[in-house]
Amino acid sequence: MKEVAIISGKGGTGKTTVTAALAELWKNKILVDCDVDAANLHLVLKPKVVSSTDFYSGYKAVLNTELCSRCGACRRVCRFEAISADFSIDDLSCTGCGACTLVCPKEAIALHSNLAGKWFISETAQGPMVHAELGIAEDNSGKLVAQIRSVAKELAKEQGCGTILIDGPPGIGCPVISAVSGVDLVLVVTEPTLSGLHDLGRILTLTQSFGIKSLVCINKYDLNPALTDEISKVCSAGDSKLIGKIPFSRSVVQGMVKAHTQDSSLLENLPAELQSKLKDLQAKVAQELAAL
Amino acid sequence: MCAAATKKHPVIAVASGKGGTGKTTFAVNLASALDGQVKYIDADVEEPNGHIFLKPEITQEHTVRVMVPEVDPKLCNGCGECRKVCNFNALIVLKKNVMLFPELCHSCGACLLVCPQKALLEGSRAVGKISMGEAGDISFVEGRLNEGEAKSPPVIKALRRFVSRDRVTIIDVAPGSSCPVIEGVRLSDFVVLVTEPTPFGLHDLVLAVGMVKRLGLPHGVVLNRADLGDKEVERYCAKEGLPVLMQIPFDPQIASLCSQGKLLVPEFPELKSEFLACYDAIQTILAGQSSKGLEQ
Numbered sequence A: 001m002k003e004v005a006i007i008s009g010k011g012g013t014g015k016t017t018v019t020a021a022l023a024e025l026w027k028n029k030i031l032v033d034c035d036v037d038a039a040n041l042h043l044v045l046k047p048k049v050v051s052s053t054d055f056y057s058g059y060k061a062v063l064n065t066e067l068c069s070r071c072g073a074c075r076r077v078c079r080f081e082a083i084s085a086d087f088s089i090d091d092l093s094c095t096g097c098g099a100c101t102l103v104c105p106k107e108a109i110a111l112h113s114n115l116a117g118k119w120f121i122s123e124t125a126q127g128p129m130v131h132a133e134l135g136i137a138e139d140n141s142g143k144l145v146a147q148i149r150s151v152a153k154e155l156a157k158e159q160g161c162g163t164i165l166i167d168g169p170p171g172i173g174c175p176v177i178s179a180v181s182g183v184d185l186v187l188v189v190t191e192p193t194l195s196g197l198h199d200l201g202r203i204l205t206l207t208q209s210f211g212i213k214s215l216v217c218i219n220k221y222d223l224n225p226a227l228t229d230e231i232s233k234v235c236s237a238g239d240s241k242l243i244g245k246i247p248f249s250r251s252v253v254q255g256m257v258k259a260h261t262q263d264s265s266l267l268e269n270l271p272a273e274l275q276s277k278l279k280d281l282q283a284k285v286a287q288e289l290a291a292l
Numbered sequence B: 001m002c003a004a005a006t007k008k009h010p011v012i013a014v015a016s017g018k019g020g021t022g023k024t025t026f027a028v029n030l031a032s033a034l035d036g037q038v039k040y041i042d043a044d045v046e047e048p049n050g051h052i053f054l055k056p057e058i059t060q061e062h063t064v065r066v067m068v069p070e071v072d073p074k075l076c077n078g079c080g081e082c083r084k085v086c087n088f089n090a091l092i093v094l095k096k097n098v099m100l101f102p103e104l105c106h107s108c109g110a111c112l113l114v115c116p117q118k119a120l121l122e123g124s125r126a127v128g129k130i131s132m133g134e135a136g137d138i139s140f141v142e143g144r145l146n147e148g149e150a151k152s153p154p155v156i157k158a159l160r161r162f163v164s165r166d167r168v169t170i171i172d173v174a175p176g177s178s179c180p181v182i183e184g185v186r187l188s189d190f191v192v193l194v195t196e197p198t199p200f201g202l203h204d205l206v207l208a209v210g211m212v213k214r215l216g217l218p219h220g221v222v223l224n225r226a227d228l229g230d231k232e233v234e235r236y237c238a239k240e241g242l243p244v245l246m247q248i249p250f251d252p253q254i255a256s257l258c259s260q261g262k263l264l265v266p267e268f269p270e271l272k273s274e275f276l277a278c279y280d281a282i283q284t285i286l287a288g289q290s291s292k293g294l295e296q
Helices: A015-025 A041-045 A073-077 A099-103 A141-159 A174-180 A194-209 A225-237 A250-261 A272-291 B003-008 B023-033 B050-054 B081-085 B110-114 B153-157 B179-185 B199-215 B232-240 B252-259 B269-295
Strands: A002-007 A029-033 A048-063 A109-124 A127-134 A163-167 A185-190 A213-219 A241-246 B011-015 B038-042 B057-071 B091-094 B097-100 B120-135 B138-145 B168-172 B190-195 B219-224 B244-248
Touching: A002 A015, A002 A174, A002 A272, A015 A029, A015 A041, A015 A163, A015 A185, A015 A213, A015 A250, A015 A272, A029 A041, A029 A141, A041 A127, A041 A250, A041 B199, A048 A141, A073 A099, A099 A109, A099 B110, A109 A141, A127 A141, A141 A163, A141 A174, A174 A194, A185 A194, A185 A272, A194 A213, A194 A225, A194 B050, A194 B252, A213 A225, A213 A272, A225 A241, A241 A272, A250 B199, B011 B023, B011 B179, B011 B199, B023 B038, B023 B050, B023 B168, B023 B190, B023 B219, B023 B244, B023 B269, B038 B050, B050 B138, B057 B097, B057 B153, B081 B091, B081 B110, B110 B120, B120 B153, B138 B153, B153 B179, B179 B199, B190 B199, B190 B269, B199 B219, B199 B232, B219 B232, B219 B269, B244 B269
Parallel strands: A002 A163, A002 A185, A029 A127, A029 A163, A185 A213, A213 A241, B011 B168, B011 B190, B038 B138, B038 B168, B190 B219, B219 B244
Antiparallel strands: A048 A109, A109 A127, B057 B120, B091 B097, B120 B138
């Protein structure tokens, strides 16, 4: 079984669109939406949830005001400014480290397990999908990503699926590292903008430092041909393979809206030219993966 | 928060829920439209892009360091108390050797508190940097996470001391609605949520609105590429009573300028006045908030 992660560095480059298209074209695979902060793949694939599981991660400090003598030892030791002058604990700042519980002379503070989100196993028209929702303002998206990837691996084994397709989060931090660590291949979807080029450089530095083979696809490539050339150069210099260029089309947004609102697939809502580009892209990614 | 001060020089965070909606485009062009003493802080430390548009001359750089425990092997007797207390599994103890996994360490200091031998000391390691400079009248500050580092909040927190009220401050925040975004927006008086009229944009806007409501921050919506997609975002805003502060149409010329890292305001005078109108709308909302605060 092999894993491919579709990532982008910069948000909004069309990563989820490309993933949704690959999902339609790829046979015998499990889908994982690892963009747990702002999961979007479900809006196109409309999964039917088969099972839903609470995700607990870390702790939050809870103060028993009856026991508290307001001595302030907890406030002095908290490095996250999570305990205010009136001894209320700010859940958003508390990391659940427990330093406050260690110093409280009255044992007035306890750590409670923190419900950080939910994860789901679902069925879609394109096959099984594992996805999640991180609670608003919750930490630990990296752990939730690791959790859903491990669920996907088990499912893939059970069902004899050859590939796990991962829709990754934007950025280069904790959730992305968690989404790409140990995968066989990443497909970076970028766009010909200076921001796209800048973030592509950062994400390729990351994947190369992890020793992961990377492929690059330029979305909306015709918006700026000069930068498209520049990206091609960055790819060949940095040992990444440019395997696809997809033109800008207003019909992609309309296709997405249609796929979301009507019972139709994304690909069938796209013009023939785009369909063939995406088919070609999928064939190349599958070929590269098979060669590993 | 001082009402009189916020009335004059607000701190405005620009967030988006979803990435790629035009958050940086809005933030840098608002900074440019305000013509004068403005501070722009790039708090999207994983992918800072503001510098591409503002082209600042960087005059100072600081390394952002976080605390990590260091073991004095002469004092450590391998008792393992530090490992037991670490809620992030950042420490292991192998025969008398304490090993730290720095990327898991949250710098909380709990291990330092419990070591009976006082064998743990406060060390530090670099996780990112802050660059400062000037882009014309705009004072520029950028936080940047080192590649391969997982935790961006310490870098964002380090930007706190650059928030001042002596000028309008615009904070460009990371996408999403989790911890890095919270760290970015909690420095502000007002949050602009930039979105696009698509199912994705709407879905992520709802999450972002949940986040700012939880923080109790006044907020409004900017609709980018307003003529692509559908009308669901506008319906949602109307239903929730969210002010739509500005609409930016999709225009290949705008897309092309953005792709080249160029500001829109100098090229499109009518857009400049719309950015200024948007700023006025924010000020009006803030003035309403602070007078409400005075009444209470």
